[in-house]
Amino acid sequence: MDQQITCINCPVGCRMTVTLSESGEIQSITGNTCPRGEKYARQECTLPLRMITAVIPVENSATPLSVKTASPVPKHLIPEVMAALKTVRISAPVALGQTVLPDVCGTGVPVIATRPLE
Amino acid sequence: MNLQHVDILIIGAGPAGLAAAIAAREDGVDSILVLEREAQPGGILRQCIHNGFGLHRFREELTGPEYAQRDIDRARELGISIECNVTVLSVSPDRVVTCVSPLQGLRRIQAGAVILAMGCRERPRGALCTPGTRCAGIYSAGTAQRFVNLEGFMPGRRVVILGSGDIGLIMARRMTLQGAKVLACVEIMPYSSGLNRNIVQCLQDYDIPLYLSHTVTDIRGRERLESVVVSQVDERRRPVPGTEMVFECDTLLLSVGLIPENELSEGAGVELSPATSGAVVSDTLETSVPGIFACGNVLHVHDLVDHVSDESFRAGHAAAAYVRSERKAERLISVVDGAGVRGCVPQKIHLAPVSPVTLMFRPSGVFRNASVVISSGKKDLLRRKSMIFTPGEMAAYDLKPECFEGLDGSEPITVRIEE
Numbered sequence: 119m120d121q122q123i124t125c126i127n128c129p130v131g132c133r134m135t136v137t138l139s140e141s142g143e144i145q146s147i148t149g150n151t152c153p154r155g156e157k158y159a160r161q162e163c164t165l166p167l168r169m170i171t172a173v174i175p176v177e178n179s180a181t182p183l184s185v186k187t188a189s190p191v192p193k194h195l196i197p198e199v200m201a202a203l204k205t206v207r208i209s210a211p212v213a214l215g216q217t218v219l220p221d222v223c224g225t226g227v228p229v230i231a232t233r234p235l236e
Numbered sequence: 237m238n239l240q241h242v243d244i245l246i247i248g249a250g251p252a253g254l255a256a257a258i259a260a261r262e263d264g265v266d267s268i269l270v271l272e273r274e275a276q277p278g279g280i281l282r283q284c285i286h287n288g289f290g291l292h293r294f295r296e297e298l299t300g301p302e303y304a305q306r307d308i309d310r311a312r313e314l315g316i317s318i319e320c321n322v323t324v325l326s327v328s329p330d331r332v333v334t335c336v337s338p339l340q341g342l343r344r345i346q347a348g349a350v351i352l353a354m355g356c357r358e359r360p361r362g363a364l365c366t367p368g369t370r371c372a373g374i375y376s377a378g379t380a381q382r383f384v385n386l387e388g389f390m391p392g393r394r395v396v397i398l399g400s401g402d403i404g405l406i407m408a409r410r411m412t413l414q415g416a417k418v419l420a421c422v423e424i425m426p427y428s429s430g431l432n433r434n435i436v437q438c439l440q441d442y443d444i445p446l447y448l449s450h451t452v453t454d455i456r457g458r459e460r461l462e463s464v465v466v467s468q469v470d471e472r473r474r475p476v477p478g479t480e481m482v483f484e485c486d487t488l489l490l491s492v493g494l495i496p497e498n499e500l501s502e503g504a505g506v507e508l509s510p511a512t513s514g515a516v517v518s519d520t521l522e523t524s525v526p527g528i529f530a531c532g533n534v535l536h537v538h539d540l541v542d543h544v545s546d547e548s549f550r551a552g553h554a555a556a557a558y559v560r561s562e563r564k565a566e567r568l569i570s571v572v573d574g575a576g577v578r579g580c581v582p583q584k585i586h587l588a589p590v591s592p593v594t595l596m597f598r599p600s601g602v603f604r605n606a607s608v609v610i611s612s613g614k615k616d617l618l619r620r621k622s623m624i625f626t627p628g629e630m631a632a633y634d635l636k637p638e639c640f641e642g643l644d645g646s647e648p649i650t651v652r653i654e655e
Contacts, residue, residue: 124432129431130623130624171286172285181388186287200413214301233282
């Protein structure tokens with residue numbers, strides 16, 4: 119089975135083809151022009167990761183709080199992370215970098231504030 | 237009205253204004269005033285809550301608010317005075333700035349040097365000549381971004397995006413994550429002007445279709461938007477009859493370009509460049525009016541805030557040198573856009589620069605395995621190969637002072653892309 123992947127590392131945007139065996143193992147990667155492409159394609163075919171950023175409401179502030187996962191989390195968890203963020207109850211003041219959710223969806227990754235809010 | 241005096245007055249406390257202020261203060265200028273129209277400093281970064289900022293400058297990926305906060309904190313540490321809720325009404329050629337604010341009313345300030353750092357704004361619907369009704373539900377992508385990220389409400393539930401610039405792509409993802417359905421992203425050109433990274437992570441990740449060589453050919457709705465019609469366009473960008481698709485939606489976001497906001501500059505008599513819509517500047521970021529400098533998106537629209545900061549540090553240093561009268565008049569050589577090049581900044585370079593000169597431009601098309609050549613007469617100042625040049629990515633080159641040795645100023649410097 120072949121998977122098409124566009125490299126995101128630079129503006130060249132190499133279009134790569136990853137050939138996977140029936141058990142999902144990578145057999146070949148073609149179309150990349152540098153090693154960064156191969157590394158990216160390998161990651162995308164095994165466990166694609168994404169940073170998630172969002173805004174959440176704050177109980178005593180009209181301005182919402184912008185937050186991010188402290189590191190990238192598996193892409194397939196994006197809907198669950200967004201759902202988990204909906205349950206967060208937080209009040210100002212909030213400091214930049216403050217944890218608003220310690221371990222989102224069992225990833226071990228905290229969600230932190232990306233701005234101060236007075 | 238009393239006339240207040242400052243050494244350097246900076247208009248705008250976004251990334252450009254903050255970096256310029258920091259640089260000038262670090263050079264020892266005490267009297268610096270930054271005027272900001274919004275209630276807080278930070279500029280457009282405040283609403284850019286996604287990550288990807290700061291890779292060049294800080295070697296880490298920050299979100300917009302985090303990037304802004306670093307400069308805000310540094311400016312506070314240095315005791316720089318930033319006044320918010322102040323709108324500048326005019327700048328005179330002799331650097332008298334007239335401004336108004338709720339607390340202090342109307343004021344006039346005489347500045348030793350002025351740094352223009354007002355940023356840019358989005359091209360509006362009126363500039364597109366889109367057909368259809370004037371219903372509610374049509375926003376520029378940046379307006380929608382402000383609503384969602386700073387004011388905490390959603391502008392709609394079913395969304396079509398016209399234009400595939402990075403703000404449009406980022407908003408496709410944001411609207412999806414915050415619960416809306418994004419039906420399509422429509423681009424009139426055969427390629428997207430957005431980064432590959434954003435096409436992958438903002439559209440493909442959420443199965444949002446990107447229609448290249450398509451545009452919106454009708455907008456329908458009485459009070460609120462009800463649907464838009466999207467048609468394919470031919471190679472001359474004319475809609476092809478029979479290709480219409482109807483999308484039922486309540487929101488249309490426009491991401492169709494940014495324009496430097498130069499009304500104040502024009503009022504000061506600053507010469508503007510038709511290629512960049514920003515000021516014509518020398519390598520010290522000084523405009524055609526002595527003592528008035530420009531940097532950031534008001535000078536030319538950047539892709540990366542890292543480049544904005546870098547340019548603005550240079551403007552701050554140059555303004556500090558100006559108020560100390562360290563610079564004497566020197567001859568300037570013109571920089572000319574050659575083949576494949578649009579909007580070179582700076583447009584003029586001192587004959588014998590003492591520090592490296594950063595030259596930036598936007599390629600006018602996509603060129604593969606080509607070289608940028610910067611030359612004057614028969615002398616090549618710089619020649620560099622690149623696998624790709626695209627209009628979506630600003631090209632930037634540093635020229636060391638020794639590159640300019642032997643130039644007598646009799647011929648302009650030409651920048652071109654050679655295939």
